[in-house]
Amino acid sequence: MSNQTASITTGQIGFLGAGSIVEAMLSGILKKGLTAADRIFVTNRNNSERLEQLTDAYGVNATTDKLAVARASDILILAIKPKDAGEALLELRGTISPNQLIISVIAGVPTSLIGEWLGVDCPIIRTMPNTSSAVGLSATGLSANAFVRPEQLALATRLFEAIGTVHEVAEEELDIITGLSGSGPAYIYYLVEAMMGAGATAGLDREMARQLTLQTVIGAAHMLLETRAEPALLRRQVTSPGGTTQAGLEVLESYRFQEAVTAAILRATERAREMGAQYR
Numbered sequence: 001m002s003n004q005t006a007s008i009t010t011g012q013i014g015f016l017g018a019g020s021i022v023e024a025m026l027s028g029i030l031k032k033g034l035t036a037a038d039r040i041f042v043t044n045r046n047n048s049e050r051l052e053q054l055t056d057a058y059g060v061n062a063t064t065d066k067l068a069v070a071r072a073s074d075i076l077i078l079a080i081k082p083k084d085a086g087e088a089l090l091e092l093r094g095t096i097s098p099n100q101l102i103i104s105v106i107a108g109v110p111t112s113l114i115g116e117w118l119g120v121d122c123p124i125i126r127t128m129p130n131t132s133s134a135v136g137l138s139a140t141g142l143s144a145n146a147f148v149r150p151e152q153l154a155l156a157t158r159l160f161e162a163i164g165t166v167h168e169v170a171e172e173e174l175d176i177i178t179g180l181s182g183s184g185p186a187y188i189y190y191l192v193e194a195m196m197g198a199g200a201t202a203g204l205d206r207e208m209a210r211q212l213t214l215q216t217v218i219g220a221a222h223m224l225l226e227t228r229a230e231p232a233l234l235r236r237q238v239t240s241p242g243g244t245t246q247a248g249l250e251v252l253e254s255y256r257f258q259e260a261v262t263a264a265i266l267r268a269t270e271r272a273r274e275m276g277a278q279y280r
């Protein structure tokens, strides 16, 4: 079966910012054939080496002329850090027209503030994907402002559906999604680091510990998806009374594992809200 999706636009897609999330999105978008590489323009603050690297790897166009990219893009994807957003978007003031679609992946920053900085009432879709976009497995939340037309929302939804799943939500919920699934891959990687390390410490070959850990994570994710069973039930099915799993889980409980994960996600959510307020 082909992995390719029909092209979603004949227009130009511009990326303001050329960091980790842009590379993950580029990789996913091009693998799925959502548009041709020569219709994509990438720009950043001043790191021309990085632009060259993206041009070489993906065949996209790259330039440090941000205003030219902003002006010419039918869809402009904002992918700069929240702390840089005010300065960067004020620079674009006067270049954006209401016919362009702005898609933001910036954590915490509300669409109202983006519109204020750009100085125009234009369609803005705020989103929160994650870096698994690179392999077509992002979990993306998105929310549209009042100027977004249904066909623009449909286009953005198709774009993110091609690189994962999409949930349309109320804008306030995007901060929670940022703490949960935007940051989420890092929590899983952290767990994987610990599991691999433990396997190796206990005496396994490191590469084998890696393979066993990854297959365990993939298997558990598929079990959750395919059986649709509650995670607590699946956990109980692994846990023989008085056995190894119970012994392991008791240690996790003594370190308040679930409390730690809950506190991490709530703190990340709070941080998204703080960033929206801090950088205005």
Ligand SMILES: NC(=O)C1=CN([C@@H]2O[C@H](COP(=O)(O)OP(=O)(O)OC[C@H]3O[C@@H](n4cnc5c(N)ncnc54)[C@H](OP(=O)(O)O)[C@@H]3O)[C@@H](O)[C@H]2O)C=CC1
Pocket: 016, 017, 018, 019, 020, 021, 022, 043, 044, 045, 046, 047, 050, 066, 079, 080, 081, 082, 084, 087, 088, 105, 106, 107, 128, 129, 130, 131, 182
């Ligand atoms: N990484 C992730 O997992 C995710 C990130 N996000 C969001 O995406 C955004 C980018 O994150 P990430 O890719 O990790 O960040 P990076 O630090 O990797 O990249 C930031 C990019 O922004 C560019 N930049 C900074 N200032 C300007 C400016 N004034 N004009 C143009 N470009 C500028 C930088 O250019 P230069 O190198 O030249 O300074 C760099 O290319 C953030 O808002 C983050 O919240 C959302 C979902 C997931």
Ligand SMILES: O=C(O)[C@@H]1CCC=N1
Pocket: 107, 178, 182, 183
């Ligand atoms: O760490 C961050 O702020 C960004 C937002 C979600 C993932 N990375």
